[in-house]
Amino acid sequence: MGNKTPLYQCHLDAGAKIVDFAGWDMPINYGSQLKEHTIVRSDAGMFDVSHMTVVDVSGGDAKAYLQYLLANDVARLSVTGKALYSCMLNEGGGVIDDLIVYFLRDSFYRVVINSATREKDLAWLDLQARSYPDLRLKFRDDVAMLAIQGPQARDKAMALFADYQQQAMQQLSRFQGAEFDDCFIARTGYTGEDGYEIMMLSEQIADLWDSALAAGIAACGLGARDTLRLEAGMNLYGTDMDETTSPLVSGLSWTVSISDERDFIGKQALQAQQAAGVQQSLVGLLLLDRGVLRNHLKVLTAKGEGEITSGSYSPTLQQSIAMARVPAGATGQVEVEVRDKLLKAEIVKLPFVREGKSMLTEGGNNK
Amino acid sequence: MSEVPSELKFLSTHEWVLVEGNIATVGVSDHAQELLGDLVYVELPEQGSSIAAGDSVGVIESVKAASDTYAPVSGEVIEINDELEGAPDKINSDPYSDGWMYKVKMEDPEEVGDLLDAGAYSDAIADEE
Numbered sequence: 001m002g003n004k005t006p007l008y009q010c011h012l013d014a015g016a017k018i019v020d021f022a023g024w025d026m027p028i029n030y031g032s033q034l035k036e037h038t039i040v041r042s043d044a045g046m047f048d049v050s051h052m053t054v055v056d057v058s059g060g061d062a063k064a065y066l067q068y069l070l071a072n073d074v075a076r077l078s079v080t081g082k083a084l085y086s087c088m089l090n091e092g093g094g095v096i097d098d099l100i101v102y103f104l105r106d107s108f109y110r111v112v113i114n115s116a117t118r119e120k121d122l123a124w125l126d127l128q129a130r131s132y133p134d135l136r137l138k139f140r141d142d143v144a145m146l147a148i149q150g151p152q153a154r155d156k157a158m159a160l161f162a163d164y165q166q167q168a169m170q171q172l173s174r175f176q177g178a179e180f181d182d183c184f185i186a187r188t189g190y191t192g193e194d195g196y197e198i199m200m201l202s203e204q205i206a207d208l209w210d211s212a213l214a215a216g217i218a219a220c221g222l223g224a225r226d227t228l229r230l231e232a233g234m235n236l237y238g239t240d241m242d243e244t245t246s247p248l249v250s251g252l253s254w255t256v257s258i259s260d261e262r263d264f265i266g267k268q269a270l271q272a273q274q275a276a277g278v279q280q281s282l283v284g285l286l287l288l289d290r291g292v293l294r295n296h297l298k299v300l301t302a303k304g305e306g307e308i309t310s311g312s313y314s315p316t317l318q319q320s321i322a323m324a325r326v327p328a329g330a331t332g333q334v335e336v337e338v339r340d341k342l343l344k345a346e347i348v349k350l351p352f353v354r355e356g357k358s359m360l361t362e363g364g365n366n367k
Numbered sequence: 368m369s370e371v372p373s374e375l376k377f378l379s380t381h382e383w384v385l386v387e388g389n390i391a392t393v394g395v396s397d398h399a400q401e402l403l404g405d406l407v408y409v410e411l412p413e414q415g416s417s418i419a420a421g422d423s424v425g426v427i428e429s430v431k432a433a434s435d436t437y438a439p440v441s442g443e444v445i446e447i448n449d450e451l452e453g454a455p456d457k458i459n460s461d462p463y464s465d466g467w468m469y470k471v472k473m474e475d476p477e478e479v480g481d482l483l484d485a486g487a488y489s490d491a492i493a494d495e496e
Contacts, residue, residue, distance in 0.1 A: 290408065313407040
């Protein structure tokens with residue numbers, strides 16, 4: 001028996017198949033992962049992501065603490081509610097976790113970290129906090145989170161809220177959130193579609209779930225969440241990067257703010273990697289032959305061997321896709337060892353899909 | 368509960384066999400398709416090839432996992448279900464009919480005696496759960 005989110009009974013009632021995910025009993029699907037994937041690309045679906053860990057960081061030292069803790073710079077956040085994606089690195093430049101930090105107001109940030117990394121993350125946050133006297137970390141185990149995603153997600157989700165809340169939800173720009181009452185609603189997600197992530201007190205979330213279901217928002221499981229994020233070219237922690245890989249070899253250089261004076265944990269290691277030349281890169285693979293690409297398969301390129309970090313089937317493209325870590329500079333056609341065969345694949349730009357549309361254009365803009 | 372038709376024979380690896388004279392039609396069970404979830408790719412033995420009972424002769428893959436399929440009997444593959452290439456989900460929707468995989472002209476029909484009957488297969492998957 002694992003941990004259960006406040007929506008566990010709702011999942012059972014909706015016919016979920018429950019699996020263990022990092023110690024949590026979570027829905028993998030409610031019948032068909034493919035249908036759930038498709039509905040998020042074409043309409044609206046919702047995901048219980050209450051297993052993720054929410055930490056509120058506040059106090060006069062909050063900004064300085066996060067600036068030293070994170071590879072991206074929270075000083076970029078000046079508009080209330082704005083979100084920033086960042087890696088949290090160890091001294092060697094490896095990724096302890098990736099996270100979203102929201103700037104709620106002066107001296108107050110909300111950080112959302114992964115569930116699988118919860119214990120080590122919290123220990124690291126505590127350890128680094130010791131140097132900052134005016135700092136409070138509050139672990140929000142009282143908060144649950146629901147992601148509503150898809151082209152119809154915003155309209156359908158707004159209708160679940162009161163008029164004054166709808167107005168605020170309407171006005172949110174992408175990657176921005178707003179607080180009202182005990183609720184925080186952000187226009188963020190992990191699917192490559194528009195939508196909201198809604199955090200509220202655990203005891204209130206089942207009512208939101210029920211009204212969302214009644215409004216035609218489909219229950220979607222972690223299975224669909226994984227294929228959606230893969231199509232969207234979004235990394236999964238522990239799979240596409242971990243403590244042994246830096247953001248620079250994980251397609252995440254854009255999240256590292258390294259050129260200014262600011263010091264942060266792992267900066268020296270990243271600068272050393274840059275000076276020595278970054279040897280690998282994380283790329284998209286599109287399978288040209290029939291079959292399915294899987295995690296850890298070997299990739300043969302003209303520049304040497306690489307490895308698939310995340311492979312699956314793309315329901316939108318109806319072909320297998322993957323993310324792979326390959327030697328820097330590898331391009332074009334490659335081969336992937338699948339069982340006893342070599343299958344042809346092609347290196348493509350990420351993402352594969354954005355807002356319901358294939359990014360792989362005919363003739364190969366993306367290739 | 369998954370369906371286990373009484374007229375079929377089974378392997379513990381979840382293949383089913385319908386025996387008609389010396390022809391065996393082979394597919395995968397309802398239980399197997401439920402375990403795997405939405406199927407997206409099926410690799411069948413080649414038409415005309417010879418297969419031996421117990422050999423790995425193909426693969427079925429869902430969004431989440433790949434699973435080898437094994438030959439329940441020995442013989443020549445005389446027909447394959449071409450439609451699965453474009454519509455592997457037929458195995459999900461109809462594992463015992465439209466989702467059949469291939470037909471074998473058996474060399475040794477006595478091999479059928481080594482297969483599980485529906486009752487024994489039901490017990491085997493009940494133990495798994």
